[in-house]
Amino acid sequence: MKVLLTGNEAIARGAYEAGVGVAAGYPGTPSTEILESIVQYPKIYSQWSPNEKVAFEVGVGASIAGSRTLVTMKHVGVNVAADPLLTFSYTGVNGGFVLVSADDPGMHSSQNEQDNRRYGRLAKIPVLEPADSREAKEFVKKAFEISEAFDTPVMLRITTRIAHSQGMVELAEPVPVVKKEYTKNAQKYVMIPAYGRIRHTVVEERTEKLVQYAGETELNVTEIKDRKFGIITSGICYQYVKEAFPQASILKLGMTYPLSQKLVKDFASQVDRVFVVEELEPFLEEAVVTMGLKVDGKRLFSLIGELSAKMVREKINRELGLASFPDEERTREGLPSIPARPPVLCPGCPHRAVFYVLKKLKMVVTGDIGCYTLGALPPLEAMDTTICMGASIGTALGMEKSNPELAKRIVAVIGDSTFFHSGITGLVDMLYNKGKGTVLILDNSTTAMTGHQQHPATGKTLKNEPTAAVNIAGLVKGLGVKRVVEVDPFDLAHLEAIIKEETAAEEVSVIIAKRPCALLEKAASGYMVIDEAKCINCKQCMALGCPAIALRDGRVTINPEICNGCNLCTQVCKVGAIRRAGEDVE
Amino acid sequence: MLNKINLLLVGVGGQGTILASKILAEVALLSGLDVKMSEIHGMAQRGGSVVTHVKMGDEIYSPLVEEGEADIILSFEQLEALRWLSFLKPDGEIITGTQVIEPVPVIMGKAVYPSGIVETIQGRVQKLISLDALAVATECGNAKASNVVLMGVLARRLGFAKEIWLKALENKVPTKFLEINKKAFTQGYELV
Ligand SMILES: Cc1ncc(C[n+]2csc(CCOP(=O)(O)OP(=O)(O)O)c2C)c(N)n1
Numbered sequence: 135m136k137v138l139l140t141g142n143e144a145i146a147r148g149a150y151e152a153g154v155g156v157a158a159g160y161p162g163t164p165s166t167e168i169l170e171s172i173v174q175y176p177k178i179y180s181q182w183s184p185n186e187k188v189a190f191e192v193g194v195g196a197s198i199a200g201s202r203t204l205v206t207m208k209h210v211g212v213n214v215a216a217d218p219l220l221t222f223s224y225t226g227v228n229g230g231f232v233l234v235s236a237d238d239p240g241m242h243s244s245q246n247e248q249d250n251r252r253y254g255r256l257a258k259i260p261v262l263e264p265a266d267s268r269e270a271k272e273f274v275k276k277a278f279e280i281s282e283a284f285d286t287p288v289m290l291r292i293t294t295r296i297a298h299s300q301g302m303v304e305l306a307e308p309v310p311v312v313k314k315e316y317t318k319n320a321q322k323y324v325m326i327p328a329y330g331r332i333r334h335t336v337v338e339e340r341t342e343k344l345v346q347y348a349g350e351t352e353l354n355v356t357e358i359k360d361r362k363f364g365i366i367t368s369g370i371c372y373q374y375v376k377e378a379f380p381q382a383s384i385l386k387l388g389m390t391y392p393l394s395q396k397l398v399k400d401f402a403s404q405v406d407r408v409f410v411v412e413e414l415e416p417f418l419e420e421a422v423v424t425m426g427l428k429v430d431g432k433r434l435f436s437l438i439g440e441l442s443a444k445m446v447r448e449k450i451n452r453e454l455g456l457a458s459f460p461d462e463e464r465t466r467e468g469l470p471s472i473p474a475r476p477p478v479l480c481p482g483c484p485h486r487a488v489f490y491v492l493k494k495l496k497m498v499v500t501g502d503i504g505c506y507t508l509g510a511l512p513p514l515e516a517m518d519t520t521i522c523m524g525a526s527i528g529t530a531l532g533m534e535k536s537n538p539e540l541a542k543r544i545v546a547v548i549g550d551s552t553f554f555h556s557g558i559t560g561l562v563d564m565l566y567n568k569g570k571g572t573v574l575i576l577d578n579s580t581t582a583m584t585g586h587q588q589h590p591a592t593g594k595t596l597k598n599e600p601t602a603a604v605n606i607a608g609l610v611k612g613l614g615v616k617r618v619v620e621v622d623p624f625d626l627a628h629l630e631a632i633i634k635e636e637t638a639a640e641e642v643s644v645i646i647a648k649r650p651c652a653l654l655e656k657a658a659s660g661y662m663v664i665d666e667a668k669c670i671n672c673k674q675c676m677a678l679g680c681p682a683i684a685l686r687d688g689r690v691t692i693n694p695e696i697c698n699g700c701n702l703c704t705q706v707c708k709v710g711a712i713r714r715a716g717e718d719v720e
Numbered sequence: 721m722l723n724k725i726n727l728l729l730v731g732v733g734g735q736g737t738i739l740a741s742k743i744l745a746e747v748a749l750l751s752g753l754d755v756k757m758s759e760i761h762g763m764a765q766r767g768g769s770v771v772t773h774v775k776m777g778d779e780i781y782s783p784l785v786e787e788g789e790a791d792i793i794l795s796f797e798q799l800e801a802l803r804w805l806s807f808l809k810p811d812g813e814i815i816t817g818t819q820v821i822e823p824v825p826v827i828m829g830k831a832v833y834p835s836g837i838v839e840t841i842q843g844r845v846q847k848l849i850s851l852d853a854l855a856v857a858t859e860c861g862n863a864k865a866s867n868v869v870l871m872g873v874l875a876r877r878l879g880f881a882k883e884i885w886l887k888a889l890e891n892k893v894p895t896k897f898l899e900i901n902k903k904a905f906t907q908g909y910e911l912v
C-alpha cells in the first residue's frame with residue numbers, strides 16, 4: 135500500500151518494520167514527530183527522556199540487552215549526547231542501534247546550524263542520508279542491518295526539508311521485534327583504558343571494512359548521463375540537483391561516511407569535471423579532495439543556510455558558461471512595505487507576566503531556550519543572554535563571579551522542561567560555589583516550544599500513561615536551597631515583591647512561577663474590555679506585548695476574539711479602565 | 721492538466737494551512753500522481769506565517785516551490801498573499817480569502833497594514849479570485865472551515881473529480897467536523 139508520510143513518520147514506520155524494540159529521545163524541531171509517531175506502534179517501547187544524553191544512554195542499555203534501538207534528537211541534542219556517542223562507537227552494539235540526528239540548515243527553529251555529519255566522522259560511525267520519505271523508511275531498515283553486521287552505532291542524518299516534507303511511501307510488513315541474547319562481555323562493554331585500547335583497534339578495522347562496503351552498497355548510486363560534468367551530492371540536495379539538471383551525471387551518496395575512494399574516482403573518471411553540492415559544511419568535498427581529486431563545491435555554494443534547485447542551476451550554469459534560464463521574476467517594486475509576522479507569546483501566556491516584571495525592575499536576565507525566549511523580543515526585551523538549553527544558571531553564576539556589582543540584579547530564567555534537561559547541575563554549582571543568584575523556574579506544566587510534550591514533572595509519559603511526577607520545589611529544597619518560593623505569575627504585585635525580595639537575599643534563591651501554558655488550560659473565562667470613559671490612552675497595557683491588545687485609530691482596544699481573560703492588563707492599568715466583560719462597573 | 725502543478729498555500733498559524741495542504745496532497749495521491757508537500761511550522765502556534773509547498777505531477781524531485789514557480793497561490797489571509805506574490809509564475813493565479821489578521825508590529829503601532837491589498841494584487845496578476853471565505857464558513861456553521869471553503873474554490877480550478885476531493889476530506893478531516901467541512905467545501909466549489 136502506498137501512503138503519504140513525512141520523513142519523520144517514515145522513520146517511525148521504518149523502525150516498526152525493522153523490528154525495533156526500544157525508542158527514546160528528547161523533543162527538538164525538526165525531530166520531535168518521530169517519537170510522537172512511533173507511539174502508534176504498541177510493540178515498540180518508547181519514551182521521552184529528560185535530555186538527549188540520557189536518551190542515548192537508555193538506547194545503549196537497550197541495545198546491549200539485545201533490542202534494536204532507535205534514539206532521536208535535533209542536531210544540538212547530539213552535542214549533549216556526544217559523550218556516550220563517542221565511546222559507544224568503541225563498544226559497538228548487540229541489538230542494532232540507530233541515532234537520528236535532525237539538522238536544521240537555515241535555522242528555521244534552532245540556535246545554530248551545525249552540520250552533524252562531522253559527528254559521524256568524529257565518532258567513526260557510518261552516516262546515512264535519505265533524500266525523501268521513501269528513502270527515510272528504507273534507510274532506517276538498512277541502518278539496522280549495517281549496525282548489526284559491522285557492530286557499530288549508525289547515524290541517520292536528516293534535515294528539516296526531509297523531516298517535514300511528505301512523500302509517497304510503500305508500506306511493508308514488519309519483521310517480528312528483534313531480540314538478541316544478552317551475554318556479559320566486559321572486554322567489549324566496560325571501557326577501562328585496557329579494554330578501550332583493544333576496542334579502538336577494532337574500530338579502525340571496522341572503518342576499513344565500512345570503506346569496502348561503501349564501494350559496494352546500493353545506498354550509493356551512480357547515474358551516468360551527460361558526461362560534460364558530474365555532481366556528487368546527498369540528502370535533499372540530490373532533489374535540487376535532479377530538479378535543476380535532470381540530464382546530469384550524479385553520484386548520489388546514501389552513505390556519506392565513510393566514502394569509498396574507488397567509487398568516487400570511478401565516477402570522476404567518467405565525467406569531464408566534478409561538482410559537489412551539499413548544504414552547510416564541505417563534508418563530502420573535503421573527503422573527495424583528500425583523495426586527490428579536483429572538484430568545485432564551496433567555492434560556488436554558501437556555507438550558510440539552505441540551498442535550492444534554483445541556486446544549483448544558476449551557480450553551475452554560470453560556472454560552465456552556459457546561459458541560465460532566468461525566470462521572469464515578479465518585481466517587488468511599487469509594492470507597499472509588508473510588515474513582518476514574528477511569533478509572539480500567546481494571549482494569556484504565563485511567561486509574559488514574568489518578563490514584564492523583570493523589565494520593570496531592570497534586571498539582568500540570563501535566559502534559556504523555550505517559548506519564553508520570546509521574552510527577548512520587543513516590547514518586553516527582558517533577556518540578556520541565550521546560548522543553549524540549561525545555560526541560564528551557569529551563566530548567571532559566572533556573571534556574578536566576574537562582576538559582583540551586577541550580583542543583586544542577575545536573574546536566571548529557565549523553563550520547567552529545560553530545568554530537567556540541564557538546569558539542575560547549574561543550580562548545584564550555584565549552591566556549591568556560594569553563589570547568591572536568583573533562579574526563576576517557569577513551570578507551565580509542559581514542553582510548550584516543541585509542541586507540548588510531557589516531561590518529568592507532568593505526571594504523564596510519552597504514551598500518555600500516568601506516572602510519578604517529580605516535585606520541582608521538593609527537588610530544589612532537597613539540593614539544599616533554603617529560599618524556595620512558589621508564585622502565581624498572574625498575581626503581578628506579589629510576583630514583583632517576591633523577585634525584589636529574593637534578588638536582595640544574600641544566598642541562592644529559587645522562585646517557581648507556576649501556571650499552565652495558555653494552550654493547555656484557559657486561565658479564566660470570558661475576555662477583558664476597556665472602559666473608554668476611563669482610559670487615558672497611556673498605552674501602559676501595551677507594554678505587555680499581548681497580541682490581543684491593539685492600537686486602532688490611535689486608541690487602545692482589546693480584541694475579544696483572541697483575549698484569553700488572563701487579567702494581566704487589568705493589573706497594569708493605572709486608572710482602572712480595564713475590566714472583565716460582563717462584570718459590573720463599580 | 722499540466723504534467724506538473726506547483727502550489728503554495730500561505731496563511732497564519734491557526735488558520736488550517738497545514739490541514740489544507742494535507743487534503744490537497746491526498747487528492748493527488750488518490751489520483752495516482754506523484755506528490756510532495758513541504759511545510760515550515762516551527763512557530764506556527766505562536767501566530768507566525770505558515771507556508772506549505774505542494775507539488776504534484778508525474779515525478780517530483782524537489783519538494784520546494786521557489787520564486788516565480790507557483791502555478792497557484794492559495795492564501796488564507798490578505799497580507800500573506802501579498803507577501804508571497806513573488807513566488808507566482810507570470811501567468812499564475814491567486815486565490816485569496818479577504819480575512820485580515822494583523823501582525824504584531826501592526827498591533828503595536830510600529831507598522832501599518834497596507835490598504836487596498838486586493839487591488840494591488842489585481843493590478844499585478846492575470847488571474848485573481850478573492851472572497852470572504854470567513855463569512856461563507858460562518859454561514860455554514862463554523863468559521864474554522866474557511867480554509868475548506870477556499871479549497872472548494874481551488875478544486876474548481878484544478879480539475880480533479882469532486883468525488884476525489886470529498887474522499888480526501890473523509891481521509892483527512894476528523895469525523896466530528898466532516899459534515900460541516902463537506903458543506904463548506906461544496907459552498908466554495910459552487911461559488912465561482
Ligand atoms: C539540546 C537541545 N535539545 C532540544 C532543543 C529544542 N527545544 C528548544 S526549547 C525546548 C523545551 C522548552 O520547554 P520549557 O523549558 O518547558 O519551556 P516552554 O517552551 O514550555 O516555555 C526544546 C526541547 C534545543 N534547543 N536544544
Ligand code: SF4
Pocket residue numbers: 478479480482483484485505506578582583651652653765766
Ligand atoms: S504555547 Fe504556552 S508557553 Fe508557549 S507562548 Fe503560548 S501560552 Fe506561552
